[in-house]
Amino acid sequence: MKKLFWLLVAVLVMSTALAQQTRLRVFVGGQQRPDVMRKILDIYQQRNPGVRVDIEVGGATSDQQQQYLTTVLASRDPSIDIILIDVIRPAQYLASRWADTLDKYLPAASRQNLLRQYLPAYSQANVINGQLVALPAFADAMFLYYRADLLEKYNFKPPTTWDEVIQQAQTILQRENNPNLNGIGYIGAPVEGTVCTFLLPIWAAGGDVTNAEGQFSLTVEQAQRSLQFWVSLMDRRVSPPNMAEKPQDTIRQEMQAGRWIFGTLFAYAWNRFQNDADSQVKGKIGVVPLPAFPGGRQASCLGGWQWAVSDFSRNKAQAYRLVRFLSSPEVSKILAIDASNLPTFPSLYRDADILRVNPWFGQALPVVQAARARPQHPRYAEISEAIRVNTNQVLARQKTPEQGARDIVNRLQAIYSGR
Amino acid sequence: MIQPKYRRSFGDLSERALAFWLLLPAALLLGSVALYPVVRLFYTSLFQRRLTDETGSNPVFIGFANFAQALSDERFWTALWNTLLIVLVTVPGALVVGLLLALLANLPFRVRWPVRLGLLLPWALPLVFAGLIFRWFFDSQYGVVNDVIVRLGGERLLWVTTPDLLFWAICFSIIWKSSSFVALILLAGLQVIPKELYESAAVDGANRWQSFWRITLPLLTPAILVAAIFRTITAFQTFDIPFAMQNGGSSFETLAMYVRTMSIENLNFGYGSALAVLMFLISLAVTLVYLRYVRGADD
Structure with missing residues (x-):
């Protein structure tokens, strides 16, 4: 009887301890290394015994994750406290009031001090209409991956202009005469990455979707020249005729199987090429900044992920504290070493521990610094759809570059004028 | 001596009241998962409601403006036309293939289970998997279809990105997927035809x-009609296979795909609901035809 009494007391004490514990739920995508995220959250739990953090893993692509999150957030579900969102989404999260703006926790002066430490592109991407929507998790940008072994075999140096890429691809394809080897891979399926494909030549030529005042400024001519460039790679047979079928990860998988000489991919590909068990190209891949376009400059497309606090969370203050930890240099370093995620702090690109694992990060800083952001707009989903579907149709030769360019510009103009 | 009074276990309920209470749980369940969403959908379709601006939290009543917009929306008509094409091609296609499969499965094989299993498998496969499998089949570089064409001396075709080819590839996949369901219904119909007639x-x-034309087909007509109506209703809702085959793209867009893009992606819930209501009305019309037929058969 006495034993039972003490057991009851123990259970009571434990349950009150549990009740005092704050439980937070963090949402990350399947491609964002939930295993590494778990490790990071364990560190936080150790330092904050009163907090227990659960992890919820979503779909593999940004689109798939957002479809699920739309359902959760549109129904004001409080179960998720912190969300890892794509760099293209802060404007929409603010407009939909899905994100708790973080300014209330940060006085103006310390907000400035904090944001100054990050790469400028990310502090800009997360401040919409003067409000801080999220804090950066890790950086990303597009790079040119190449088969170092093949370039070496034909005495080529890593290319710096697209003309060189085309010429090298032509030579290698001709001499190798391997029907399974493709030349230049770029994203052409109707997926988000194709928005980057479309914008790269436009940025390199000094254009953009909007001007410095945020007004719509893209011309049909600029759009047409970009589409023409990507179509010409198929015309010159350095890219296969089915580029409209290729989403990013298909090119990554095929390159991993040794089927591409060049590929324009985001930073995640490096880790897969080097570490995946099925990789046929371990140690054979080089990576450089994207080449300069004819008559233009180099340009890369800014990617990256941000931590936002859900406006429907019941523990916003605690969630904010965790977000501060997750967006700290300490976590950025763990993500760089364990997941090859590019840091959001410029200083970490010289960190010896990080460079030991990812030697190419040394060259990556200027690329990330110069990378351009896709348009920030609450209706970004519609902008993205207009660009990726039309670009895809041009690559599939259902539309001429001129027709595709006109359709993109007309649709974007309508969105920017609120129709 | 007083006779023990007969007591019903549910108190003194009349037959009707008992029926009411017994049906209530099912009715509540159906009401909350079927009726309420449909009513809510109609309600939302009367509002301007985009989650990307202030109408997200304060919807503005606009009457039937969303429906007026749909009727002048070129994309809506294209999606409707595409959906109709799918119905017109895949319903007869699945019926013919399904009938052949059912006749095959009805043959007096000694071991029947491999044929029956083969019939069931496509039906048991989730639609989106079927879409992904066929996307791979029709891949222009690594797909088995182009491999066969090249071996026969033909040219590689860009199945997924050429609109006409994509349409037929989608129809082929849908027919493959849905004819096994048709075959199952027809097989049941075949088995009740008395052997003596033959x-x-x-x-x-x-x-x-x-004997096929004079016995089998006339006696199978009720089963064929049931299969045709079920198939038509699902064909109007075609989504998974074209969606998966195009990487989520919308070169070939059905009505259901347009509804999803408008609401889940563009977050335009008002207009998306109006499109969904129109789709619902079409499905309802087909279902009414079906109910009428079932009533007719009962009489």
């Missing part, structure tokens, strides 16, 4: 072809 037809000197 025997007496054979005695009268009818060949197989004649």
Whole structure:
């Protein structure tokens, strides 16, 4: 009887301890290394015994994750406290009031001090209409991956202009005469990455979707020249005729199987090429900044992920504290070493521990610094759809570059004028 | 002596009241998962509601403006036309293939289970998997379809990105996926046709072809109609296979795909709901035809 009494007391004490514990739920995508995220959250739990953090893993692509999150957030579900969102989404999260703006926790002066430490592109991407929507998790940008072994075999140096890429691809394809080897891979399926494909030549030529005042400024001519460039790679047979079928990860998988000489991919590909068990190209891949376009400059497309606090969370203050930890240099370093995620702090690109694992990060800083952001707009989903579907149709030769360019510009103009 | 009064276990309920209470849980369940969403959908379709601006939290009543917009929306008509094409091609296609499969499965094999299993498998496969499998089949570089074409001396075709080819690739996949369901219904229909009819037809000197046209087909008509109506309703809702085959793209867009893009992606819930209501009305019309037919059969 006495034993039972003490057991009851123990259970009571434990349950009150549990009740005092704050439980937070963090949402990350399947491609964002939930295993590494778990490790990071364990560190936080150790330092904050009163907090227990659960992890919820979503779909593999940004689109798939957002479809699920739309359902959760549109129904004001409080179960998720912190969300890892794509760099293209802060404007929409603010407009939909899905994100708790973080300014209330940060006085103006310390907000400035904090944001100054990050790469400028990310502090800009997360401040919409003067409000801080999220804090950066890790950086990303597009790079040119190449088969170092093949370039070496034909005495080529890593290319710096697209003309060189085309010429090298032509030579290698001709001499190798391997029907399974493709030349230049770029994203052409109707997926988000194709928005980057479309914008790269436009940025390199000094254009953009909007001007410095945020007004719509893209011309049909600029759009047409970009589409023409990507179509010409198929015309010159350095890219296969089915580029409209290729989403990013298909090119990554095929390159991993040794089927591409060049590929324009985001930073995640490096880790897969080097570490995946099925990789046929371990140690054979080089990576450089994207080449300069004819008559233009180099340009890369800014990617990256941000931590936002859900406006429907019941523990916003605690969630904010965790977000501060997750967006700290300490976590950025763990993500760089364990997941090859590019840091959001410029200083970490010289960190010896990080460079030991990812030697190419040394060259990556200027690329990330110069990378351009896709348009920030609450209706970004519609902008993205207009660009990726039309670009895809041009690559599939259902539309001429001129027709595709006109359709993109007309649709974007309508969105920017609120129709 | 007083007779013990007969007591019903549910108190003194009349037959009607008892029926009411017994049906109530099911009715509540159906009401909350079927009726409420449909009513809510109609309600939302009367509002301007985009989650990307202030109408997200303060919807503005606009009457039937969303429906007016849909009727002048070129993309809506294209999606409707595409959906109709899918219905017109895949319903007869699945019926013909399904009938052949059912006849095959009805043959007096010694071991029947491999045929029956083969019939069930496509039906048991989730639609989106079927879409992904066929996307791979029709891949222009690594797909088995182009491999066969090249071996036969033909040119590689860009199945997924050429609109006409994509349409036929989608129809082929849908027919493959749905004909097994048709075959299951028809097989059930075939098995209730009395064997004696065939025997007496054979005695009268009818060949197989004649007994198929004069006995099998007329007696199978009710089953064929049921299968056709079910298939038509699901064909109007076609989504998974074209969606998966195009990487989520919308070169070939059905009505259901347009509804999803408008609401889940563009977050335009008002207009998306109006499109969904229109789709619902079309499905309802087909279902009413079906109900009428079932009533007719009962009488």
